[in-house]
Amino acid sequence: MRIEAIEAIPVRIPLKPERRMISALGRHEVSDFVLVRLHTTNGVEGVGEATVTPRWSGETVWSARAAIERLFAPVLSGVDVADIETVTQRMEAVAIHNWFAKAAIEMACWDALGRAARRPVYELLGGACRPLTIRNRFSLGAYEPKVASQRAASLVAAGFDTIKVKVGTDPDHDVARVRAVRAAIGDATCLTIDANGGWNESQAAGCLERLADCRIELVEQPLPRGNYTGLRRLRETTGHRILADESCFDEVEARELIEHRCCDAITLYPGKHGGIARAKRIAEFAAEHEIPATIGSNLEWDVGAAAMLHFIVS
Structure with missing residues (x-):
């Protein structure tokens, strides 16, 4: 199963008043994302997400979309979806940093692998070693x-x-x-x-x-x-x-x-x-x-x- 095409789809979501954030980085009232849709040669698709915050990682919707479509997609065409190491190396070879854009493509690869195998991704990562109930703050x-x-x-x-x-x-x-x-x-x-x-x-x-x-x-x-x-x-x-x-x-x-x-x-x-x-x-x-x-x-x-x-x- 190989990568055939990669789409990058910008999404903007205003936050509810009680979810808006104020921090040392300023006010955060709208969240921007780039969704990745990865197409494979056997028809299975995978999805990923770049969560972009310019004041935090330096990435924007425009930079992430451009990196995904113009830099990463061309060098990943034909790569085995399961070869995560090669996927990572090829992205590194054409651009440093751009962490969330790279993560979105890698997420989409794992998602496609899970869909093809009909297994949850955590099993592909070695299996659950912690409770599925997660404490959070x-x-x-x-x-x-x-x-x-x-x-x-x-x-x-x-x-x-x-x-x-x-x-x-x-x-x-x-x-x-x-x-x-x-x-x-x-x-x-x-x-x-x-x-x-x-x-x-x-x-x-x-x-x-x-x-x-x-x-x-x-x-x-x-x-x-x-x-x-x-x-x-x-x-x-x-x-x-x-x-x-x-x-x-x-x-x-x-x-x-x-x-x-x-x-x-x-x-x-x-x-x-x-x-x-x-x-x-x-x-x-x-x-x-x-x-x-x-x-x-x-x-x-x-x-x-x-x-x-x-x-x-x-």
Whole structure:
């Protein structure tokens, strides 16, 4: 079964008011995607999704569509769908980065393979090694303290046992927001924070000192991508557990973070790493070094979310 053609279909979805995100990256009120439809020589089709956020991965609908149709599709024509390594290598040969566009094509390959075999993709990835019931946390935007606390309380009442609060905006506002949320959700609910690289090292250290009594489980991406030394210093001086997200796009960055003890955990998702196979390799490397992995989100749509679930349980 070989790749015959690849289509790229842009989709734009406005978010409901309660789903809109405010973070160090700005306001996110509309989600853009590029759906991939992969046609094979035996008539089986596969679908994938590129979840594009210019301020996060640098990709846009236009760049992802152009990369898929003009760069990747021509070099993938005739390639065996099951040869994921060759699919990845050929995409790498014509373009660096473009992680979510590459992941969309790889997702579509796995989807086509699953459809052809009449098996769920997680079985093709080695089988389920985790429960099919997945715990998740709700990511709460950088709202005013009163709004944030009310929203957090309603989420806990709805059954969420972990709340993640966006920070990395104004340090004083960040501290007030986190304190308000902790007061609203009580001690039994886990609390994490995510700065999306919005703090500098001094701001991060100051905020974490002021929040020392809030029992924060993880501090996600407190500093900008590339500041490995700063992450390590924060770990050592504040005692908080650091979760690396934007700092870990590829295997080289994962190795740098883990071998130099810059983080306590890493965040994985297929889109960020250019595909499920790469995400699994990073997860395996982390496990070898006893570094836990969590699954993050770029506000994926249904296709991307499904791929993430198959990756998680495998």
